[in-house]
Amino acid sequence: MRSVAGLGQRLMADFTTSTHRAKWIFTPQDLKEKYKNANKRAKQTLEQHGTTQMKVDIDGSFSLVKPQNDAKDNADKHSRPKALKTEEEQLLRAFYEFKIQDVCDAFKFPRKIQATALIYFKRFYLQWSVMEHHPKNIMLTCIYAACKAEENHVSAEELGKGIEQDHQFILDNEMLSLGFDLIVYAPYRALEGFVNDLEEFYDEELVQSEILKSLHDSAKMEVDKIMRTEAPLLFPPGQLALAALRRSCEIHKVIDFDRYLKSMLSRQHPSHANSELRASMNTIDIMVNKLETPTSKDVKHIDRKLKSCLDPSSHEKSKKRKHRSKESSIDMS
Amino acid sequence: MSEAVVDRYEKREVLGEGTYGVVFKAIDRKTGQTVAIKKIRLGKQKEGVNFTALREIKLLKELKDPNIIELIDAYPNKGNLHLVFEFMETDLEAVIRDRNIFLSPADIKSYIQMTLKGLAFCHRKWVLHRDMKPNNLLIGPNGQLKLADFGLARLFGSPDRRFTHQVFARWYRAPELLFGAKQYGPGVDVWAAACIFAELLLRRPFLQGNSDIDQLGKIFAAFGTPKSLQWPDMVYLPDYVEYQHVPGQPLRTLFPMASDDCLDLLSKMFTYDPKSRISAQQALEHRYFTSIPPPTEPASLPRPPPKRESVNSRVSDFNPQDGPTVLSPPRKLRRVMPQREGFDINAQLTDTMDDHGNEIRQTAGERSGQAPMSLDFSVFGMRPPSRPTINSADRSHLKRKLDLEFQLPEEE
Numbered sequence: 001m002r003s004v005a006g007l008g009q010r011l012m013a014d015f016t017t018s019t020h021r022a023k024w025i026f027t028p029q030d031l032k033e034k035y036k037n038a039n040k041r042a043k044q045t046l047e048q049h050g051t052t053q054m055k056v057d058i059d060g061s062f063s064l065v066k067p068q069n070d071a072k073d074n075a076d077k078h079s080r081p082k083a084l085k086t087e088e089e090q091l092l093r094a095f096y097e098f099k100i101q102d103v104c105d106a107f108k109f110p111r112k113i114q115a116t117a118l119i120y121f122k123r124f125y126l127q128w129s130v131m132e133h134h135p136k137n138i139m140l141t142c143i144y145a146a147c148k149a150e151e152n153h154v155s156a157e158e159l160g161k162g163i164e165q166d167h168q169f170i171l172d173n174e175m176l177s178l179g180f181d182l183i184v185y186a187p188y189r190a191l192e193g194f195v196n197d198l199e200e201f202y203d204e205e206l207v208q209s210e211i212l213k214s215l216h217d218s219a220k221m222e223v224d225k226i227m228r229t230e231a232p233l234l235f236p237p238g239q240l241a242l243a244a245l246r247r248s249c250e251i252h253k254v255i256d257f258d259r260y261l262k263s264m265l266s267r268q269h270p271s272h273a274n275s276e277l278r279a280s281m282n283t284i285d286i287m288v289n290k291l292e293t294p295t296s297k298d299v300k301h302i303d304r305k306l307k308s309c310l311d312p313s314s315h316e317k318s319k320k321r322k323h324r325s326k327e328s329s330i331d332m333s
Numbered sequence: 334m335s336e337a338v339v340d341r342y343e344k345r346e347v348l349g350e351g352t353y354g355v356v357f358k359a360i361d362r363k364t365g366q367t368v369a370i371k372k373i374r375l376g377k378q379k380e381g382v383n384f385t386a387l388r389e390i391k392l393l394k395e396l397k398d399p400n401i402i403e404l405i406d407a408y409p410n411k412g413n414l415h416l417v418f419e420f421m422e423t424d425l426e427a428v429i430r431d432r433n434i435f436l437s438p439a440d441i442k443s444y445i446q447m448t449l450k451g452l453a454f455c456h457r458k459w460v461l462h463r464d465m466k467p468n469n470l471l472i473g474p475n476g477q478l479k480l481a482d483f484g485l486a487r488l489f490g491s492p493d494r495r496f497t498h499q500v501f502a503r504w505y506r507a508p509e510l511l512f513g514a515k516q517y518g519p520g521v522d523v524w525a526a527a528c529i530f531a532e533l534l535l536r537r538p539f540l541q542g543n544s545d546i547d548q549l550g551k552i553f554a555a556f557g558t559p560k561s562l563q564w565p566d567m568v569y570l571p572d573y574v575e576y577q578h579v580p581g582q583p584l585r586t587l588f589p590m591a592s593d594d595c596l597d598l599l600s601k602m603f604t605y606d607p608k609s610r611i612s613a614q615q616a617l618e619h620r621y622f623t624s625i626p627p628p629t630e631p632a633s634l635p636r637p638p639p640k641r642e643s644v645n646s647r648v649s650d651f652n653p654q655d656g657p658t659v660l661s662p663p664r665k666l667r668r669v670m671p672q673r674e675g676f677d678i679n680a681q682l683t684d685t686m687d688d689h690g691n692e693i694r695q696t697a698g699e700r701s702g703q704a705p706m707s708l709d710f711s712v713f714g715m716r717p718p719s720r721p722t723i724n725s726a727d728r729s730h731l732k733r734k735l736d737l738e739f740q741l742p743e744e745e
């Protein structure tokens with residue numbers, strides 16, 4: 001048992017020297033700024049060129065997909081597609097992050113892959129706007145890349161088939177993968193370590209193993225939720241795991257989490273500021289409580305807006321279509 | 334975006350070719366540093382970036398240590414994936430093969446210490462190298478030895494994780510792999526390091542089997558057929574077959590020149606049962622490394638001339654500088670020139686004088702003895718023993734195995 005807790009700790013030790021920690025943990029202000037910048041850039045591109053879509057070459061280089069001249073010329077100020085707001089982008093990302101978990105569940109991928117894919121997805125959209133790269137494609141790419149990085153092979157074709165998508169998209173995008181920082185630390189391992197440690201801590205009081213198991217299970221579900229918030233870009237996996245464990249303890253009400261936390265900190269991290277850790281957990285808690293799970297209905301209008309950003313001709317067409325249907329309805333009357 | 338990256342490196346000559354593409358020398362315009370760029374063809378492959386390259390990138394990005402090759406950058410361009418490494422002058426195989434080089438006990442200690450340090454670091458980070466052999470141990474401009482070629486490396490850590498046993502070039506394969514073990518750990522790298530240790534002492538590969546069966550035969554002939562007491566789990570291994578009992582030889586007779594400490598460490602690294610085999614970290618703490626002589630400073634280690642700039646004995650005659658005298662037995666003075674390609678005497682000379690202090694030392698050492706005799710393999714029609722790498726049959730086998738392996742969930 002001790003060795004498993006030790007394992008969790010040693011993995012954390014690796015985290016301290018990882019690219020994950022060095023390059024992919026941010027402050028809330030960092031994140032805000034990045035989202036704003038990506039959005040601003042895409043907006044400018046839209047104003048200048050009438051479209052935002054980026055093309056991906058086989059080797060991962062990007063270029064703007066220039067619209068046909070007529071589309072551009074015809075596009076006067078008013079018929080131009082409207083850019084997405086940052087909040088709309090956020091909602092769309094949230095939608096596809098939920099989808100990532102859906103797809104991974106459908107393929108029965110382990111949780112680690114799900115988490116890796118989610119983190120790739122989040123990292124990707126720190127650099128790009130959804131207006132530049134459609135999140136549906138990036139979602140698939142991230143799942144594919146996560147499988148590959150975790151050595152859990154699934155063919156792009158199979159993945160594409162499984163979700164009725166063109167697998168060439170997946171391959172075209174693979175190279176985008178995030179500056180090649182492919183190893184990410186998910187909270188599940190750390191959680192396992194804490195649960196084992198908890199079991200040991202409560203040993204003499206004979207906490208039943210079924211209780212611990214259901215505590216662990218619901219904590220995993222809490223991690224699943226945390227993974228869809230911004231928290232993984234803000235906090236190390238160990239803190240995410242503890243926050244999930246605390247939430248799970250609150251549900252089950254059999255274990256005094258505070259007592260455990262105090263003892264764990266005094267045993268393992270005597271120097272760690274207790275209050276700081278609690279503040280992090282509280283922040284994570286708030287994020288989970290605010291977590292949105294948009295349905296396709298919720299994002300439908302955003303998706304339509306996105307379509308016309310990516311492909312202005314579709315915008316024109318849809319306008320004409322609308323127009324025509326109006327005319328016909330008039331005819332009908 | 335990628336244009337800027339491409340402009341950063343000024344391409345120079347080709348350094349070599351591996352399985353996945355060409356490696357060439359380049360200068361990093363940003364830092365002035367010399368680098369080696371491995372170019373991996375992407376093409377319109379059905380499965381995108383190839384696994385080996387992806388593994389190498391993925392792991393090397395996380396492994397930063399003085400004894401691990403540094404991956405400086407990775408970028409795609411024109412249908413190729415480019416991996417930018419720090420430039421390394423030579424490798425341990427070239428050192429071992431170069432009959433012109435005498436390796437003192439302190440030199441050997443230094444080389445194996447750096448090997449074990451790199452390995453211990455990998456294992457601490459839960460990475461198995463799985464392709465340890467002298468030619469994957471590169472040597473930098475200051476004599477530092479670094480583990481390279483992480484294309485077969487993997488994370489371990491989950492106790493029940495199953496791997497393919499088709500890893501390592503055969504001569505470096507641990508007995509548990511030869512018996513088909515699927516669940517193995519860092520011990521496989523330690524066994525390979527022991528083979529490299531032995532090779533440094535003998536100046537030839539130690540256990541040169543020509544098939545997997547023969548490899549086990551060679552191992553048993555050296556150390557004796559393992560008794561079940563020595564290695565209780567052996568009989569449960571998938572490909573276990575009973576071998577006729579052979580007694581093995583005392584290490585002392587196999588390595589007559591080695592010190593007692595050296596032999597003690599070697600025997601602990603060559604332990605049959607992977608569970609009782611010494612770890613890389615424990616090996617570093619062995620008294621061999623604190624007893625005299627202390628390991629040679631990397632910068633003073635004898636090394637062959639940098640790759641592609643083949644040494645010519647005339648060059649050393651031009652060299653006016655007096656280096657420190659190297660005491661070495663006369664037999665080291667047999668000069669062996671492995672086939673190399675053209676060279677430029679002037680470039681060679683400047684190079685030698687500028688920053689390769691230890692070559693000056695070497696050549697000075699030669700001059701203090703009798704005239705070196707040129708012994709060119711290509712002239713005599715004999716070649717150094719060719720080393721088995723993971724051959725193509727193994728590779729396709731490996732590929733199949735790995736594909737199968739990928740079907741299994743990795744953890745949890």
Ligand SMILES: Nc1ncnc2c1ncn2[C@@H]1O[C@H](COP(=O)(O)OP(=O)(O)OP(=O)(O)O)[C@@H](O)[C@H]1O
Pocket residue numbers: 348349350351352353354356368369371402418419420421422471482640722
């Ligand atoms: N960092 C480096 N500095 C200098 N030369 C290098 C470096 N890395 C590789 N090389 C040269 O390029 C050659 C090819 O290297 P690569 O790792 O691609 O393949 P390999 O190790 O020779 O073969 P394999 O792919 O079978 O392992 C090496 O033999 C070496 O000569």
Ligand SMILES: [Mg+2]
Pocket residue numbers: 468469482
């Ligand atoms: Mg190699």
